């Protein structure tokens with residue numbers, strides 16, 4: 446078999462084995478590896494992680510898991526400069542079609558990984574990301590059952606299921622004049638909150654979503670990174686609409702996987718120096734600012750953010766990813782406004798800038814009192830889990846709908862809409878962090894945190910769901 450690297454991890458050979466295959470992006474890798482950790486820890490199951498060459502994982506960080514690399518067929522120019530939608534599209538195009546060489550390689554790797562030997566117990570199933578329809582087809586050709594892990598919210602999946610209806614009724618593709626129209630079929634969403642952002646290629650998105658739904662419907666079970674008490678009507682809608690053996694809400698997965706999993710799946714190296722810095726700050730005083738692994742801004746917006754953080758008066762921890770500012774490859778210090786670093790770090794010790802944070806630890810730190818986020822689902826769930834209220838600045842994919850739920854359904858944050866201007870940002874920061882202004886948000890965030898704690902207790906809904914998942918896997 447050409448170009449196939451199989452690396453075997455250390456121990457952990459249980460009675461059954463599970464294969465997992467994440468989509469190769471941070472927000473999809475993290476929950477899949479957290480699920481792998483939870484299954485390994487809870488069920489004593491052996492786990493083999495399949496991963497693409499694009500954004501390949503480092504097996505040495507997970508000695509308890511086995512790894513196998515799968516060719517993905519993404520052309521180098523798309524891998525280097527494509528959007529997430531373009532990369533998923535290219536991967537699907539390369540893997541699909543039984544005469545395609547990538548499909549044959551995927552199937553060969555899968556066949557070699559499925560085969561049991563004296564070291565590897567038999568594989569019970571493959572748990573895949575919903576965007577990997579071609580891999581599901583390869584598994585089906587080998588007689589291997591598949592489960593789907595949805596790394597977004599239940600609301601997001603329930604929206605995907607509704608897309609054919611939304612197209613039929615003329616809500617989609619979205620028209621500029623109707624963006625703020627409420628969707629009576631999917632409260633509290635409006636047309637604007639659906640998966641289609643201004644810049645998106647609607648045809649590609651429509652195709653990707655249709656494939657994801659096909660993958661979910663073809664699967665033998667559905668696992669969602671949410672918890673029952675957070676999205677009851679959305680989960681009920683899914684259970685009514687998807688005819689699969691199990692629909693299990695096993696989240697927040699970062700809380701169910703072993704503690705030392707935090708950060709091990711990170712594609713960027715996390716800078717832990719910020720924890721020491723947080724230790725020096727007063728409880729609830731720090732605004733944590735991070736826009737996840739993909740969202741970006743232009744240099745004017747970047748300067749407005751820097752100016753607002755500087756003058757807001759609140760301590761802040763700001764994650765400036767190397768590719769946060771569009772079209773810029775300069776180092777952080779050359780892009781920051783004159784005197785910014787000196788003023789915040791040296792004179793006032795009021796701020797800290799890092800390239801990538803140990804986010805789960807940061808949000809759990811007592812000093813953090815608010816999160817300015819792009820509202821990716823993992824970030825939203827991680828914030829909810831620690832009772833940290835949010836300013837949301839969504840850009841694409843499910844970020845708009847997550848924002849809508851944060852604001853309207855749970856009341857634990859609000860959207861910062863419109864052009865990013867220093868004055869508006871400062872007002873938003875005051876609304877979140879101010880003693881009086883932010884009190885209601887903090888109170889609701891704390892109530893929601895207690896619900897998370899409840900679902901994680903022994904007998905709590907997520908623990909029960911995870912036990913059911915282990916039993917189901919053992920029965921396959």
Ligand code: UDP
Nearest residue numbers: 472737738739764801802804821822823824
């Ligand atoms: N993350 C991190 N360090 C950072 C920012 C983010 O480890 O400085 C992690 C975060 O904990 C989350 C993931 O990256 O698990 C981002 O996923 P999310 O769904 O929030 O957004 P995406 O990056 O997919 O847009």
